[in-house]
Amino acid sequence: MVTTTKTKTASNTSKAVELETVTVRFVGDSGDGMQLTGSQFTNTSAIVGNDLNTLPDYPAEIRAPAGSLGGVSGFQVNFSSKRIHTPGDCLHALIAFNPAALKTNLADLDHGGILVVNSDAFSQSNLDKAGYESNPLEDGSLDDYKLFAIPVGKLNAEAVADTGLSTKAAGRCKNFFALGVVYWLYERPLEPTTRWIEQKFAKAPAVVEANCKALKAGYYFGETAEIFPLTYRVPPAKIPAGKYRKITGNEATALGLVAAAKLADKKLFYASYPITPASDILHELAKRKNCSVKTFQAEDEIAAVCAAIGSSFGGAMAVTGTSGPGIALKGEAMGLAVIMELPLVIINVQRGGPSTGLPTKTEQADLLQAIYGRHGECPMPVLAASTAPDCFTMAIEAFRIATKYMTPVLLLTDGYLANGAEPWKIPSVDGLPKIEVKHPTDPDNYHPYQRDENLSRPWAIPGTPGLEHRLGGLEKDALTGNVCYLPENHEKMIHTRAAKIAKIADDLPLLEVDGDQSGDLLVLTWGSPFGATTTAVEQCRERGLSVSHAHLRYLEPMQKNVGEVLSRFKRILIPEMNLGQLSSRIRSLYLVDTISLSKVQGKPFMIREIETKIEQVLSEI
Amino acid sequence: MSSQIPVEAVKLTAKQFASNQDVRWCPGCGDYSILAQVKKVLSNIGASRENTVFVSGIGCSSRFPYYMDTYGLHSIHGRALGFASGLKAYNPDLNVWVVTGDGDGLSIGGNHLLHAIRRNFDINILLFNNRIYGLTKGQYSPTSEIGKRTKSTPDGVIDYPLHPISVAIGAEASFVARTVDVHVKHLADTIERAARHKGTSFVEIYQNCNIFNDGAFQYATDKQTKADNIVELVHGRPLIFGKERTKGIRLNGLSPEIVTLGEGVTEDDLLFHDEKAREPSLAYLLSRMHHPEFPEPIGVFRAVERSTYEDVLQDQVTAAIERGKGDLDDILNEGDTWVVA
The missing domain is CATH 3.40.50.970 (Thiamin diphosphate (ThDP)-binding fold, Pyr/PP domains)
Structure with missing residues (x-):
């Protein structure tokens, strides 16, 4: 289904503020439907044309004990009107379904950020499970945030009361009520989610009705209760034209x-x-x-x-x-x-x-x-x-x-x-580039290990008459592939296999540097730290710092110019979610010093973590 | 239902299935006999070299593919069935054979054996059972008898052995048979029946390792004693054995017992073999008859029809394509999309 990027705006009585980038996180019990809620918010934000990046974060247990700190499941969405590359560092809004979720996630909320909580879940028993000695909704400890304590459970139950669902089934709609509230807060349209509900529960009309009612009730609650002094608008991103x-x-x-x-x-x-x-x-x-x-x-x-x-x-x-x-x-x-x-x-x-x-x-x-x-x-x-x-x-x-x-x-x-x-x-x-694959069929002069210009052997397959051959784990003769234990042959095969892989480097695009082609500092990445590093380097460069970024998608073999690229910079910084594995590889391959930025918390890098390290390294040059 | 073996217009001879590699088993090894009979069976069934694949793991028996002029994979220890499963699932037209041993198939590869059998790929598994590790030079195997002294069990084996036929029947194999390396005609007939069976055929072959476990199956091969120590299973026939064919197996409740014909016992009182019984219980009972308490059955324990994994998978693919062939452009554009101008 194709929609245009035109944002549907609510008939809004509160004041709307335009923001460039917003990060929200939904957190609750692993049975509260947080992954679903987050992915619906993501989908809707995509459809309205924001650039976005998400971080689902769920426990290893399918259903940890309800209300426990270990059972908290979260879904973070970063959406923006400009290009973004990470799920976001700090939260503009945190939507917490219970005390445990609040406790484990509050530290990531911006000072003065929006905090929406389901106040119905703040029972003494849940407070105890989360280790709260007093109710944070009442003891003033959340005064630094814009706290909106909404009795989601009660309001949702009232909203879906006439759908005929059992109390338990009706309770399952409460994440949609909360999603409706957040849709109001960020002026998101309801249609993509109502359409999804209709398709997902097509066989259960009562469930469709209840979920849609909960979603709308949450949205209208935001509107009519006027609890939010402001709503927020994130315009569509200016991203390259095309279908997304x-x-x-x-x-x-x-x-x-x-x-x-x-x-x-x-x-x-x-x-x-x-x-x-x-x-x-x-x-x-x-x-x-x-x-x-x-x-x-x-x-x-x-x-x-x-x-x-x-x-x-x-x-x-x-x-x-x-x-x-x-x-x-x-x-x-x-x-x-x-x-x-x-x-x-x-x-x-x-x-x-x-x-x-x-x-x-x-x-x-x-x-x-x-x-x-x-x-x-x-x-x-x-x-x-x-x-x-x-x-x-x-x-x-x-x-x-x-x-x-x-x-x-x-x-x-x-x-x-x-x-x-x-x-x-x-x-x-x-x-997309074609992949050319050949299977030989001519038995004349066929040898299972005869190599072409790429040192590659022929891929003859069963069913081809005359090319019958045996492959196995024993060392092979360099031409026939027959079992061969000769010392010189083994050495030749080891060198040939290594040379074949090394030669792939000739077939790779050269490594490109984002930013100045030489300078004080190159941040070298591989894998997912690409996103946080891209933004961190961009922001540092906007502030006039001499820092560039290069990203490796080929780890073995490496592109032919990697050593040369590294030689153009005074310092090489390598952020990795390990204890410096690429760093050690780069040192051994190119005999250059590297500075390792390591993070092993099971969480991706934040932009500010990389920025801080860049500033530190540059200050020490 | 028989296996759809791709057939040559003119049958190849057994010799035409031999590769140009020297066979390197020890002189006197039981494997030679099996190799000869497998080539003969391929000739009999009119198999083609190009559509036949032998897959093996590691061990003496697993050198088998090198000696066949067909396609072959000599893989890693215990995993032959993994390779064979992927190959057969991908290309159901191939005639796939797996050669394994008691260590390769039942110890390191035991898990794969169970799962290949339950999936019922149309492949033939030949398990050479010599009750010893040969290639690693004489440690006990999972089929070694309790108390056996080997290099790794100087005071005798203390774990109870696995019985390959019982394992195969436990996994509900659609074809289960046992034969003996030196009973050449029985060996060839059994392998041929396995080849013609559609579904996983599991054949245990008693194979003599004359270096590390010589004579392990002497009771079943010695001309003087074999008639008393083995009983040949024939579908629809009573279980009769002995040099004079005067002894039989009768069911007493759920237990087999040896009876002598004539002494108030007729053939009709004996257990009649039914290899096509849907329930595997009878076949399992037969697999529990061990020397020296009982004559050990050889022949086909079980041969039933079941759909094969690769056929049902292929049917699902065909049905999905009939419902609408997948178009890559459509797939990339699935779900909610939006256009940025």
């Missing part, structure tokens, strides 16, 4: 894989084992059978990668997707794909580790695992997406490299990119 949709990283990855298969005129095979935060790629692809996509939910991570390799041997565009723990399990099979030289894309949606770690939170601490994490000399290209939409581009790029160089390729994303949403300018399929 909202997309998360996992959706973009899945669509990129489907697109890659189409661009290669081949079929996609995705084998995976359920794991947070990668499972949505499996869900997304399982819906795509009408694109000849086959998905296989394997019995474990190992079987998943093995099935993908088996399908690749059969000629599939083969993918396995997982998160860090799954990569650890797949390591041996990835080594087999390296020695068999079969194309395969392996996706790691990184999460907090080690071990089960922070399964629902983001981190980028699997870089060294990606580059080194297999036994033997086992080189493999490693790519990383920078934004949610970039997952689409990099999934295609991973397949281009995998098929052209007959190699497994690791694509790194992370939990923040995977679940966060951004507007995406929809590409035209005609404008």
Whole structure:
């Protein structure tokens, strides 16, 4: 459904203030529907033409004990009339559904920010669970904020009283009541959400009626109760012309894989084992059978990668997707794909580790695992997406490299990119690069390990008469691929496999620098810190600081000019959500000093964290 | 329902399935016999080289693909079925064989065995059971008998063994059989039946490792004793065994017992084999008959029809395409979109 960017404004009796960028966060129990509420707000903001960026933040437990601090689920939306690249540092408004949610999130609210709370949930028992000794709504501790205590539960119950729903079912509509209030506050239209409700609950008319009533009641409550002295307006963003949709990283990855298969005129095979935060790629692809996509939910991570390799041997565009723990399990099979030289894309949606770690939170601490994490000399290209939409581009790029160089390729994303949403300018399929894949059919002079100019061997597939051959994990003769234990042959094969991967650098675009091409400081990033760094560097440059930004999407091999780019700057700052893995890699590859900015809290960088570090580094030069 | 094996116009000979690689099993190994019979079966069923794929894991048996002039994958330890599953799911037209052993298939690869069997891919699993680790030079395996002294169990094995046929039936395999490396005709017939079965065929082959576990199955192979120690399963026929074929198996409640024909017992009193029974209970009961208490059954324990994973998956793909072929442009433009002028 296409809509124009014209913003519907409310018949507003309060004064409206125009803002450039706003960040709001919805927080409540994990059963309160915060993810749904946040994604509806996101969707509506996208449709009215804002640039946006989101950060869903949910606990590992599906339903932690109600009212507990550990059970708080949140969804942050940053929306703007200019280009933005992060979910926002400080909150303009916090919508808290219970005391626990208030307690765990209040620190992020701007001084003087808007605080909407569901006062019905501030019972003694909930206050106790959150560890409040007195009721913050009454003890003056929230005086620094614009507090709006609304009895959401009671007002919602009244609003949906005549829909015939049970008290429990009626209570489930209260997030829509609150969403209605916030829609009023930021002058958002109701139509996208009412349309979504109608589609989602089409089989239950009473539920449609109740949710729509709750949404409208919240909106009209904002209007008629006149509790807000001001409302806020964020005009549409000035972004490049074109047709847009909202997309998360996992959706973009899945669509990129489907697109890659189409661009290669081949079929996609995705084998995976359920794991947070990668499972949505499996869900997304399982819906795509009408694109000849086959998905296989394997019995474990190992079987998943093995099935993908088996399908690749059969000629599939083969993918396995997982998160860090799954990569650890797949390591041996990835080594087999390296020695068999079969194309395969392996996706790691990184999460907090080690071990089960922070399964629902983001981190980028699997870089060294990606580059080194297999036994033997086992080189493999490693790519990383920078934004949610970039997952689409990099999934295609991973397949281009995998098929052209007959190699497994690791694509790194992370939990923040995977679940966060951004507007995406929809590409035209005609404008996407074709992927050329050849399967030999001529038995004359066919040798399974005979290499072309890219050092790539032929991808002959079962079903082709005369090209029968055997692949395996034992070292192979450099031409025939037959098992060969000769010392010189093994050394030659190790060098050849390494040279093949190194040579991919010739086929990569050069690294570009955003800002001055030389100067005092270069901030070098990979993965999702791209967003916060982009804005931080922009803001510092507006203030006249000598700082530039370069972003790596190719981690192994690196682009040919990386060393040269680094040499043009006095200092190199590398922000990473790990303890400095790229930093250590850069030092070892280029013998340059680096300054590492590390954050490992399961949360993405804030703009101000990077800005502060930039100021500090520059002040010490 | 039989397996749709891609057929050659003119049948290839067994020899034409041999690769140019030297076979490197130890002289006297039971694997040679199995290799010869598999090639013969491929010839009999009219298989083509280009559509046939042998997949293996790690172990002595897993060198098998190198000796076949077909497509082949010699993969990693225990995971052959993972590779075979992906290959067959992607391309249902291929004739896929998995060669594994008691260590590869039941120890490190036990999980995959269960899941491949329950999914019922149309593949043939040949599990060479020699009750020992050969390639790593003589440690006990999950099928080694309790008390067995090996390099890793100098005081005797203390874990109870797995019985491959019981495991396969427990996972509700649609085809389960047992045969013996040196019973050449029975071996060939059993493998051929497995090849022609549509669905996962699981064949346990008693295979002698003459280096690390010589004579493990002597009771079942020795000319003097084998008639008393094995009973051949034939669908619809009573279980009769013994040199003079005077002994039989009768059901006493839920337990089998050995009876002698003639002494008030007729053939009609015996257990009649029904490989097509929908319920696997009878087949499981047979799989529990172990030497020396009972003659061990060889032949087909179970052969039932079930839909295969790859066919149903392909049907779902075909049905989805019939409902409306996916167009990439449409997919990229799904959901709410907006235009910025």
